[in-house]
Amino acid sequence: MPQENSAAKVLLHLKQDILTGFFSAGHKLKMSALKERYQVGVNPLREALSQLVVMQLVQVQDQRGYRVCPVTQAELIDIYDTRAQIESLCVELAIERGDEAWEAGIVAAAYRLHSNAGLLHADADLQAWEQLHQQFHYAIVMGCGSKELLRVRLDLYEKASRYRNLWLRYNAGHDAFDVNQREHEQLVMAVLARDTETAKQLISRHILVPSQVLRGLL
Amino acid sequence: MPQENSAAKVLLHLKQDILTGFFSAGHKLKMSALKERYQVGVNPLREALSQLVVMQLVQVQDQRGYRVCPVTQAELIDIYDTRAQIESLCVELAIERGDEAWEAGIVAAAYRLHSNAGLLHADADLQAWEQLHQQFHYAIVMGCGSKELLRVRLDLYEKASRYRNLWLRYNAGHDAFDVNQREHEQLVMAVLARDTETAKQLISRHILVPSQVLRGLL
DNA sequence: AAGGTTTAAAATATCGACATTAATGTCAAA
DNA sequence: TTTGACATTAATGTCGATATTTTAAACCTT
Numbered sequence: 001m002p003q004e005n006s007a008a009k010v011l012l013h014l015k016q017d018i019l020t021g022f023f024s025a026g027h028k029l030k031m032s033a034l035k036e037r038y039q040v041g042v043n044p045l046r047e048a049l050s051q052l053v054v055m056q057l058v059q060v061q062d063q064r065g066y067r068v069c070p071v072t073q074a075e076l077i078d079i080y081d082t083r084a085q086i087e088s089l090c091v092e093l094a095i096e097r098g099d100e101a102w103e104a105g106i107v108a109a110a111y112r113l114h115s116n117a118g119l120l121h122a123d124a125d126l127q128a129w130e131q132l133h134q135q136f137h138y139a140i141v142m143g144c145g146s147k148e149l150l151r152v153r154l155d156l157y158e159k160a161s162r163y164r165n166l167w168l169r170y171n172a173g174h175d176a177f178d179v180n181q182r183e184h185e186q187l188v189m190a191v192l193a194r195d196t197e198t199a200k201q202l203i204s205r206h207i208l209v210p211s212q213v214l215r216g217l218l
Numbered sequence: 219m220p221q222e223n224s225a226a227k228v229l230l231h232l233k234q235d236i237l238t239g240f241f242s243a244g245h246k247l248k249m250s251a252l253k254e255r256y257q258v259g260v261n262p263l264r265e266a267l268s269q270l271v272v273m274q275l276v277q278v279q280d281q282r283g284y285r286v287c288p289v290t291q292a293e294l295i296d297i298y299d300t301r302a303q304i305e306s307l308c309v310e311l312a313i314e315r316g317d318e319a320w321e322a323g324i325v326a327a328a329y330r331l332h333s334n335a336g337l338l339h340a341d342a343d344l345q346a347w348e349q350l351h352q353q354f355h356y357a358i359v360m361g362c363g364s365k366e367l368l369r370v371r372l373d374l375y376e377k378a379s380r381y382r383n384l385w386l387r388y389n390a391g392h393d394a395f396d397v398n399q400r401e402h403e404q405l406v407m408a409v410l411a412r413d414t415e416t417a418k419q420l421i422s423r424h425i426l427v428p429s430q431v432l433r434g435l436l
Numbered sequence: 437a438a439g440g441t442t443t444a445a446a447a448t449a450t451c452g453a454c455a456t457t458a459a460t461g462t463c464a465a466a
Numbered sequence: 467t468t469t470g471a472c473a474t475t476a477a478t479g480t481c482g483a484t485a486t487t488t489t490a491a492a493c494c495t496t
Contacts, residue, residue: 004280005479007268031447042479043261045270046449050225054272056369062222062447063487075365082366086312089303096333147293148377151274152370159366224450249477259451264479281457281478442493449486462474466468 007047010038018057018068019161025071029058056159073163073218076163080211082155085206087141088200090153094143095196102143103192109139110188117181126168136184140191140203166217167210180206222251225265228256229238234276237379239436240298247276255405274377291436294381298429305359306418312361313414320361321410327357328406335399344386353415354402358409358421384435385428398424 014034017023034045052058058066094102113136119129134157141153148149183206190199232252235241252263267284270276276284312320331354337347352375359371401424408417 010282031270041262041482042448046261047264050265050268051272054269062226064489067450078364078366082364084372085307085367089307093303105350146296147301148296148374149303152300152373153306156366193489225449260478261450282459283478438496441491441493442490442491444489447487448487449484450481451484453483453492455478455480456468457478460473462473463471464474465470 005044006040010044011048011051013038015052015055015057015158015203018052019095019158019165020167021162023068025068025162026202027068029066029068031065034172037147045053047098057162061135071162071218073215076214078158078217079156079163080208080214083153084207086149086153087137087158089202090141090144091191091199091203092196093149094141095191095194095199097145098143102139105139106136106191110138110184113184114181120164125188127170130164130168140187150168163214164210179209223262225262228258228262229266229269231256233270233275233376235275236270237376239380239383241286243286243380246287247284247286249283264271269312273373278360284353289380291433294429294432294436297374297378297381298426298432301371301378302422302425304367304374305421306373308359308367309417309421310414311364311367313409313412313417315363316361323357323360324354324409327354328402330349330354331402332399337360347364348382348386358405364375372423380431381409382428385432388431397427 008049014023023029029049031042031045035042036146038045046170049058053060057069059069059209060066113132116129116132119125119132144150183202187199187202187206190202232241241247247267249260252270255262256263266279267276271278271284277287278284300365327350331350332352334347337343337350346349359368401420405417405420405424408420
């Protein structure tokens with residue numbers, strides 16, 4: 001059994017706690033509290049925190065410890081705009097480079113997402129739906145075939161998660177999701193038809209709409 | 219005087235040592251050797267190494283320590299292709315959004331780069347030229363106005379540095395630089411004329427040419 | 437009472453040491 | 467000679483302790 005070092009375990013847990021909002025933006029991350037919560041010493045904690053600093057989820061002030069990066073409206077807009085640009089780029093390249101297996105993957109992921117639309121109405125499984133949603137969009141962009149580009153995309157996705165989690169709570173039970181479903185269908189059609197321009201416009205809007213909702217919340 | 223913690227100092231130094239090739243690809247990074255070289259204990263070292271793992275410059279094998287990420291031709295191609303895409307995107311947005319101050323900055327940076335072309339023939343100052351080169355391209359892309367996009371671009375630039383340093387040594391004294399100079403002039407003209415398509419093609423080629431030279435070296 | 441200074445408390449950053457795990461070398465048996 | 471098991475060596479990962487720095491609280495001065 002590959003028992004990974006405790007810094008890695010703490011990293012995953014702490015990252016989740018930040019992305020889900022358990023530790024809210026600007027919150028001071030005291031060593032004593034973190035030691036208590038994750039049951040590890042200071043050194044693994046500092047390793048995990050150092051990594052989160054690189055991911056820009058945590059700030060470090062010298063000799064003054066760590067705190068969760070604050071969220072701002074300017075950053076929200078920037079992240080979502082950039083995500084829209086990067087995702088568009090991925091879609092463009094995927095349409096250019098994708099093969100038949102890629103097409104099949106998209107159809108399969110779209111089917112799974114559509115089948116489980118019911119998850120949206122029960123708050124408990126919102127995260128499960130989000131995972132299917134994520135897998136659907138990944139099925140499309142993976143066709144670009146570039147590990148680096150997909151990594152950039154994932155970084156931005158995770159950075160946006162803190163904001164998105166707000167949006168998910170806000171929209172639970174709202175009908176914004178119906179619009180969402182239609183957008184997915186249109187996107188699949190445009191992508192499979194290799195209609196680059198339409199697909200790029202659709203994916204861009206798909207990402208930017210929640211951002212506009214969120215602006216009102218900050 | 220803001221005496222930053224030693225992990226941060228080690229990070230900068232170690233990063234340079236990896237990017238410049240002092241620690242070559244695949245090299246095992248033993249704690250004892252690093253302690254000796256940077257004059258610090260294991261904990262600051264582990265912090266710095268953790269951060270480099272996130273930056274994908276260092277790999278960690280559990281209970282088997284750290285080693286410099288290997289370089290492969292596949293990664294080289296992917297990084298440079300992605301850089302070309304991202305830089306094109308930055309240029310496109312910059313042309314769309316840039317103002318007069320942005321234009322002035324480009325002209326100034328181009329002038330400085332052109333004036334110091336002599337640095338190319340003396341090996342000692344190759345890094346100085348590279349810095350001017352970097353500032354020139356930054357002057358162009360900064361017009362896009364997106365911190366996130368510029369950060370992505372910087373990440374890729376740094377990841378490419380290991381490969382680029384090979385290229386710089388290989389090309390020292392060669393006439394590939396003359397071509398380089400002409401490319402810069404053309405790029406400035408296209409950008410200032412707000413000719414998006416030409417500018418994108420030029421910047422893409424500008425990035426991809428060294429990559430093709432490097433393929434032969436790996 | 438307001439403001440600045442000193443003192444006490446808490447938190448952080450680093451080191452040294454220890455337990456655990458992997459790598460290396462040795463030796464016997466096939 | 468090669469192979470496999472065992473012992474030795476080396477390196478990693480973690481914790482507790484310490485020195486330094488920041489934060490706060492109390493105190494004195496005006």
